[in-house]
Amino acid sequence: MRPCSSLSAAFQVVSAIAVILSPVLSLVRAESTLYTNPNDLPTKEYDFIIVGAGTAGNVLAARLSEDPSKRVLVIEAGVDDTGVLPVQVPFLAFNNEGTPTDWNYTTVPQKELNNRTISVPRGFCLGGSSSINLMIWTRGSSEIWDHYAQVTGDSGWSWNALEKYWDKISTFVPPTSNPSILPPPPNDLTLSNGDGPVLVTRANAPTELDWRVINTSMLIQQEEESNGESPRFKFTEDMNTGDSIGFGYHQSASGKGERRSSAATYLHPALNNRSNLDVLIHTRAMRLVQDNSTNDYIPVFNQVEVAQAVGGPRFTFRAKNEIILSSGSIGTPQILLLSGVGPKSELEDMGIEVVVDKPGVGKNLREHAMLVGIYNVNSNMTSDDLLRSPALQQQALEQWQNNRTGRFADSASNVLGFMRIPDGQLNGAQDPTSGPHTPHFELLFADNFVGVLDPLPEQGHFITVVNVVLAPQSTGSLTLSTAEGGTFTQPLIDYSIYSDPVDVQVMLQAMNDTETFLSSSPWTQDDFIISQVGLGRKATSEEKLAFMRDNTITIFHPVGTASMGSQEESVVDPRLRVRGVKGIRVVDASVFPTMPECHPQAVVYTLAERAADIIKEDNEML
Ligand SMILES: Cc1cc2nc3c(=O)[nH]c(=O)nc-3n(C[C@H](O)[C@H](O)[C@H](O)COP(=O)(O)OP(=O)(O)OC[C@H]3O[C@@H](n4cnc5c(N)ncnc54)[C@H](O)[C@@H]3O)c2cc1C
Ligand SMILES: *[C@@H]1O[C@H](CO)[C@@H](O)[C@H](O)[C@H]1NC(C)=O
Ligand SMILES: *[C@@H]1O[C@H](CO)[C@@H](O)[C@H](O)[C@H]1NC(C)=O
Ligand SMILES: *[C@@H]1O[C@H](CO)[C@@H](O)[C@H](O)[C@H]1NC(C)=O
Ligand SMILES: *[C@@H]1O[C@H](CO)[C@@H](O)[C@H](O)[C@H]1NC(C)=O
Ligand SMILES: *[C@@H]1O[C@H](CO)[C@@H](O)[C@H](O)[C@H]1NC(C)=O
Ligand SMILES: *[C@@H]1O[C@H](CO)[C@@H](O)[C@H](O)[C@H]1NC(C)=O
Ligand SMILES: *[C@@H]1O[C@H](CO)[C@@H](O)[C@H](O)[C@H]1NC(C)=O
Ligand SMILES: *[C@@H]1O[C@H](CO)[C@@H](O)[C@H](O)[C@H]1NC(C)=O
Numbered sequence: 001m002r003p004c005s006s007l008s009a010a011f012q013v014v015s016a017i018a019v020i021l022s023p024v025l026s027l028v029r030a031e032s033t034l035y036t037n038p039n040d041l042p043t044k045e046y047d048f049i050i051v052g053a054g055t056a057g058n059v060l061a062a063r064l065s066e067d068p069s070k071r072v073l074v075i076e077a078g079v080d081d082t083g084v085l086p087v088q089v090p091f092l093a094f095n096n097e098g099t100p101t102d103w104n105y106t107t108v109p110q111k112e113l114n115n116r117t118i119s120v121p122r123g124f125c126l127g128g129s130s131s132i133n134l135m136i137w138t139r140g141s142s143e144i145w146d147h148y149a150q151v152t153g154d155s156g157w158s159w160n161a162l163e164k165y166w167d168k169i170s171t172f173v174p175p176t177s178n179p180s181i182l183p184p185p186p187n188d189l190t191l192s193n194g195d196g197p198v199l200v201t202r203a204n205a206p207t208e209l210d211w212r213v214i215n216t217s218m219l220i221q222q223e224e225e226s227n228g229e230s231p232r233f234k235f236t237e238d239m240n241t242g243d244s245i246g247f248g249y250h251q252s253a254s255g256k257g258e259r260r261s262s263a264a265t266y267l268h269p270a271l272n273n274r275s276n277l278d279v280l281i282h283t284r285a286m287r288l289v290q291d292n293s294t295n296d297y298i299p300v301f302n303q304v305e306v307a308q309a310v311g312g313p314r315f316t317f318r319a320k321n322e323i324i325l326s327s328g329s330i331g332t333p334q335i336l337l338l339s340g341v342g343p344k345s346e347l348e349d350m351g352i353e354v355v356v357d358k359p360g361v362g363k364n365l366r367e368h369a370m371l372v373g374i375y376n377v378n379s380n381m382t383s384d385d386l387l388r389s390p391a392l393q394q395q396a397l398e399q400w401q402n403n404r405t406g407r408f409a410d411s412a413s414n415v416l417g418f419m420r421i422p423d424g425q426l427n428g429a430q431d432p433t434s435g436p437h438t439p440h441f442e443l444l445f446a447d448n449f450v451g452v453l454d455p456l457p458e459q460g461h462f463i464t465v466v467n468v469v470l471a472p473q474s475t476g477s478l479t480l481s482t483a484e485g486g487t488f489t490q491p492l493i494d495y496s497i498y499s500d501p502v503d504v505q506v507m508l509q510a511m512n513d514t515e516t517f518l519s520s521s522p523w524t525q526d527d528f529i530i531s532q533v534g535l536g537r538k539a540t541s542e543e544k545l546a547f548m549r550d551n552t553i554t555i556f557h558p559v560g561t562a563s564m565g566s567q568e569e570s571v572v573d574p575r576l577r578v579r580g581v582k583g584i585r586v587v588d589a590s591v592f593p594t595m596p597e598c599h600p601q602a603v604v605y606t607l608a609e610r611a612a613d614i615i616k617e618d619n620e621m622l
Pocket of ligand 2: 100
């Protein structure tokens, strides 16, 4: 049995800094409406009940409570994010794994990965995964949304129609350390952002790696262009314009040096100001309950049954208008299945009463495969020493606390490249991406040893190039292992990584292009790269395939388990209502019918902003 390939070994895990949880769990604030006990809530009946105070859920909580005549309840399984250092400090992002802010899930053995299991971190706190993610802020290509518009038959999901929502979400602010690092000073400092609450920036603490990556992309682009080729490697100043191809600084939701989660930006400000918004934490939705008082021929759901412990008492809250599931790609299908909405035979096998046969629930699970290439480098400026030294960590923490500068003001990476495979490479197979301006894969750069199966060596300096398959054709599933324990029991998560051979081919191409990239003069002129860890130079394709199966994990972007579409088979309709029942909408990453070819959080925020308007419209709200 192979060990679970997990993150605790991967990326930075800063051992010396303890996880500091807010010692007072029952918070009493001036305007406090944050509850930890279901008995304390002032009412059992709300206009809207949102299940999950995650990335999408908090956008809805803030937008729907703008109407003072509507009472909104948010139910969150996890803990308060207030005062949790690994949530606030960008560099400590990966210190959340296996702590009280993580769901600690694991996949079933992955066949194409020699039966290894892979860890599935998910945020278990206010902010959900936006509180524990790497903060990379990519909007994706315009073709992603245009594809969703086509699949749903709703032009409201097109890139152009969504522009106004993008403007409401984020604001670009200069980096905290040295604004002059912005490569050729951008003409437009807004960098495709508007004036919303999420403060984004890039490279608060630039590393020596950043310029090498950017110079390399410019250099290869020049070479390709002077050979009369249309460049596959190129520099891009702003990858969020709708054409996302290219290498450059990516943006990060760490404006002014701290994490800008959906809790920090949407939920807490609303919670502190409004008396019509209640939030209940430490409480899991167990299932949704039907309304038996209606004569509707369609089943109507209007109650949420919750619990705080597996055998603990159950409480029920009623929604007058709607229940909105924002529990994420794992939580949302799990709750639907436990409520009798799912594939009939699966539910019957579990002894769950079938309310509506919906074969799509839990299916179409897609995830980004990720493979790290680690290189020994001729430098002593990487972050490896920081990762080894509690004293340096303490110093970096103090600097961050002082003025939000230094290495702790950034997470693992400042730069990335989005690339397409060469034309004609797929031998006539259908292009897996959303369109020709959409990348097939990614190269994400980190200036330290990112171990997947191996811990940081005691000596040496490293850089890591993370390869990601962005448009996976492999689809997996989420199913229940048992109905026992409800949402306290982990569902079976099967990503089926590499079950479609196209994904293997794309990953191989990413490995080859990484090799090409690092063979360019910015890396060779001063012998910067010494060797690759675990894979020799000039490795054969067979060796690369073996390396891939031994080392691939995923990059924590599951989507698709309650996907939207115009067809009856889709789980939700274009207005995000669960088909075949009344009273439930789904607003989170589970509705994406295909994988966004980017880091998806900004795509989730965009979805949620439009969803808020749809819900307001359908309920005739302000
Ligand atoms: C470690 C990690 C790194 C990542 N890095 C990046 C990155 O750098 N850039 C990027 O764009 N994306 C990144 N992502 C992905 C991104 O964060 C997610 O795609 C996005 O946050 C998903 O939003 P969501 O609203 O669908 O779900 P979530 O934000 O996960 O919210 C779901 C919420 O529902 C709650 N919940 C679940 N079940 C129940 C229940 N039964 N009852 C009550 N509450 C429940 C959860 O606790 C959670 O708060 C990363 C994710 C992880 C985990
Ligand atoms: C995840 O594991 C940590 C460490 O054991 C624990 O504190 C936390 O409660 C776990 N999360 C959940 C949702 O059980
Ligand atoms: C993976 O597990 C399956 C089912 O147990 C088994 O048939 C298969 O041989 C295993 N594969 C490897 C590479 O161990
Ligand atoms: C990158 O290019 C700039 C401008 O040409 C140059 O000043 C710098 O030394 C280069 N850096 C690296 C690491 O190649
Ligand atoms: C919350 O209230 C404070 C004080 O009245 C105000 O300054 C702030 O803008 C409000 N925030 C939001 C998000 O409404
Ligand atoms: C409503 O009716 C369904 C189907 O008959 C039943 O299973 C369920 O327990 C009833 N719910 C309530 C709250 O009475
Ligand atoms: C780092 O490397 C530089 C150049 O190789 C060298 O001058 C310097 O002494 C090294 N510093 C440390 C702390 O090893
Ligand atoms: C931030 O504080 C550190 C010391 O903790 C100092 O060295 C640095 O110059 C400060 N930076 C800014 C931009 O104020
Ligand atoms: C990758 O490179 C190897 C060796 O150079 C080559 O045989 C293989 O065809 C390439 N694969 C892809 C997908 O480009």
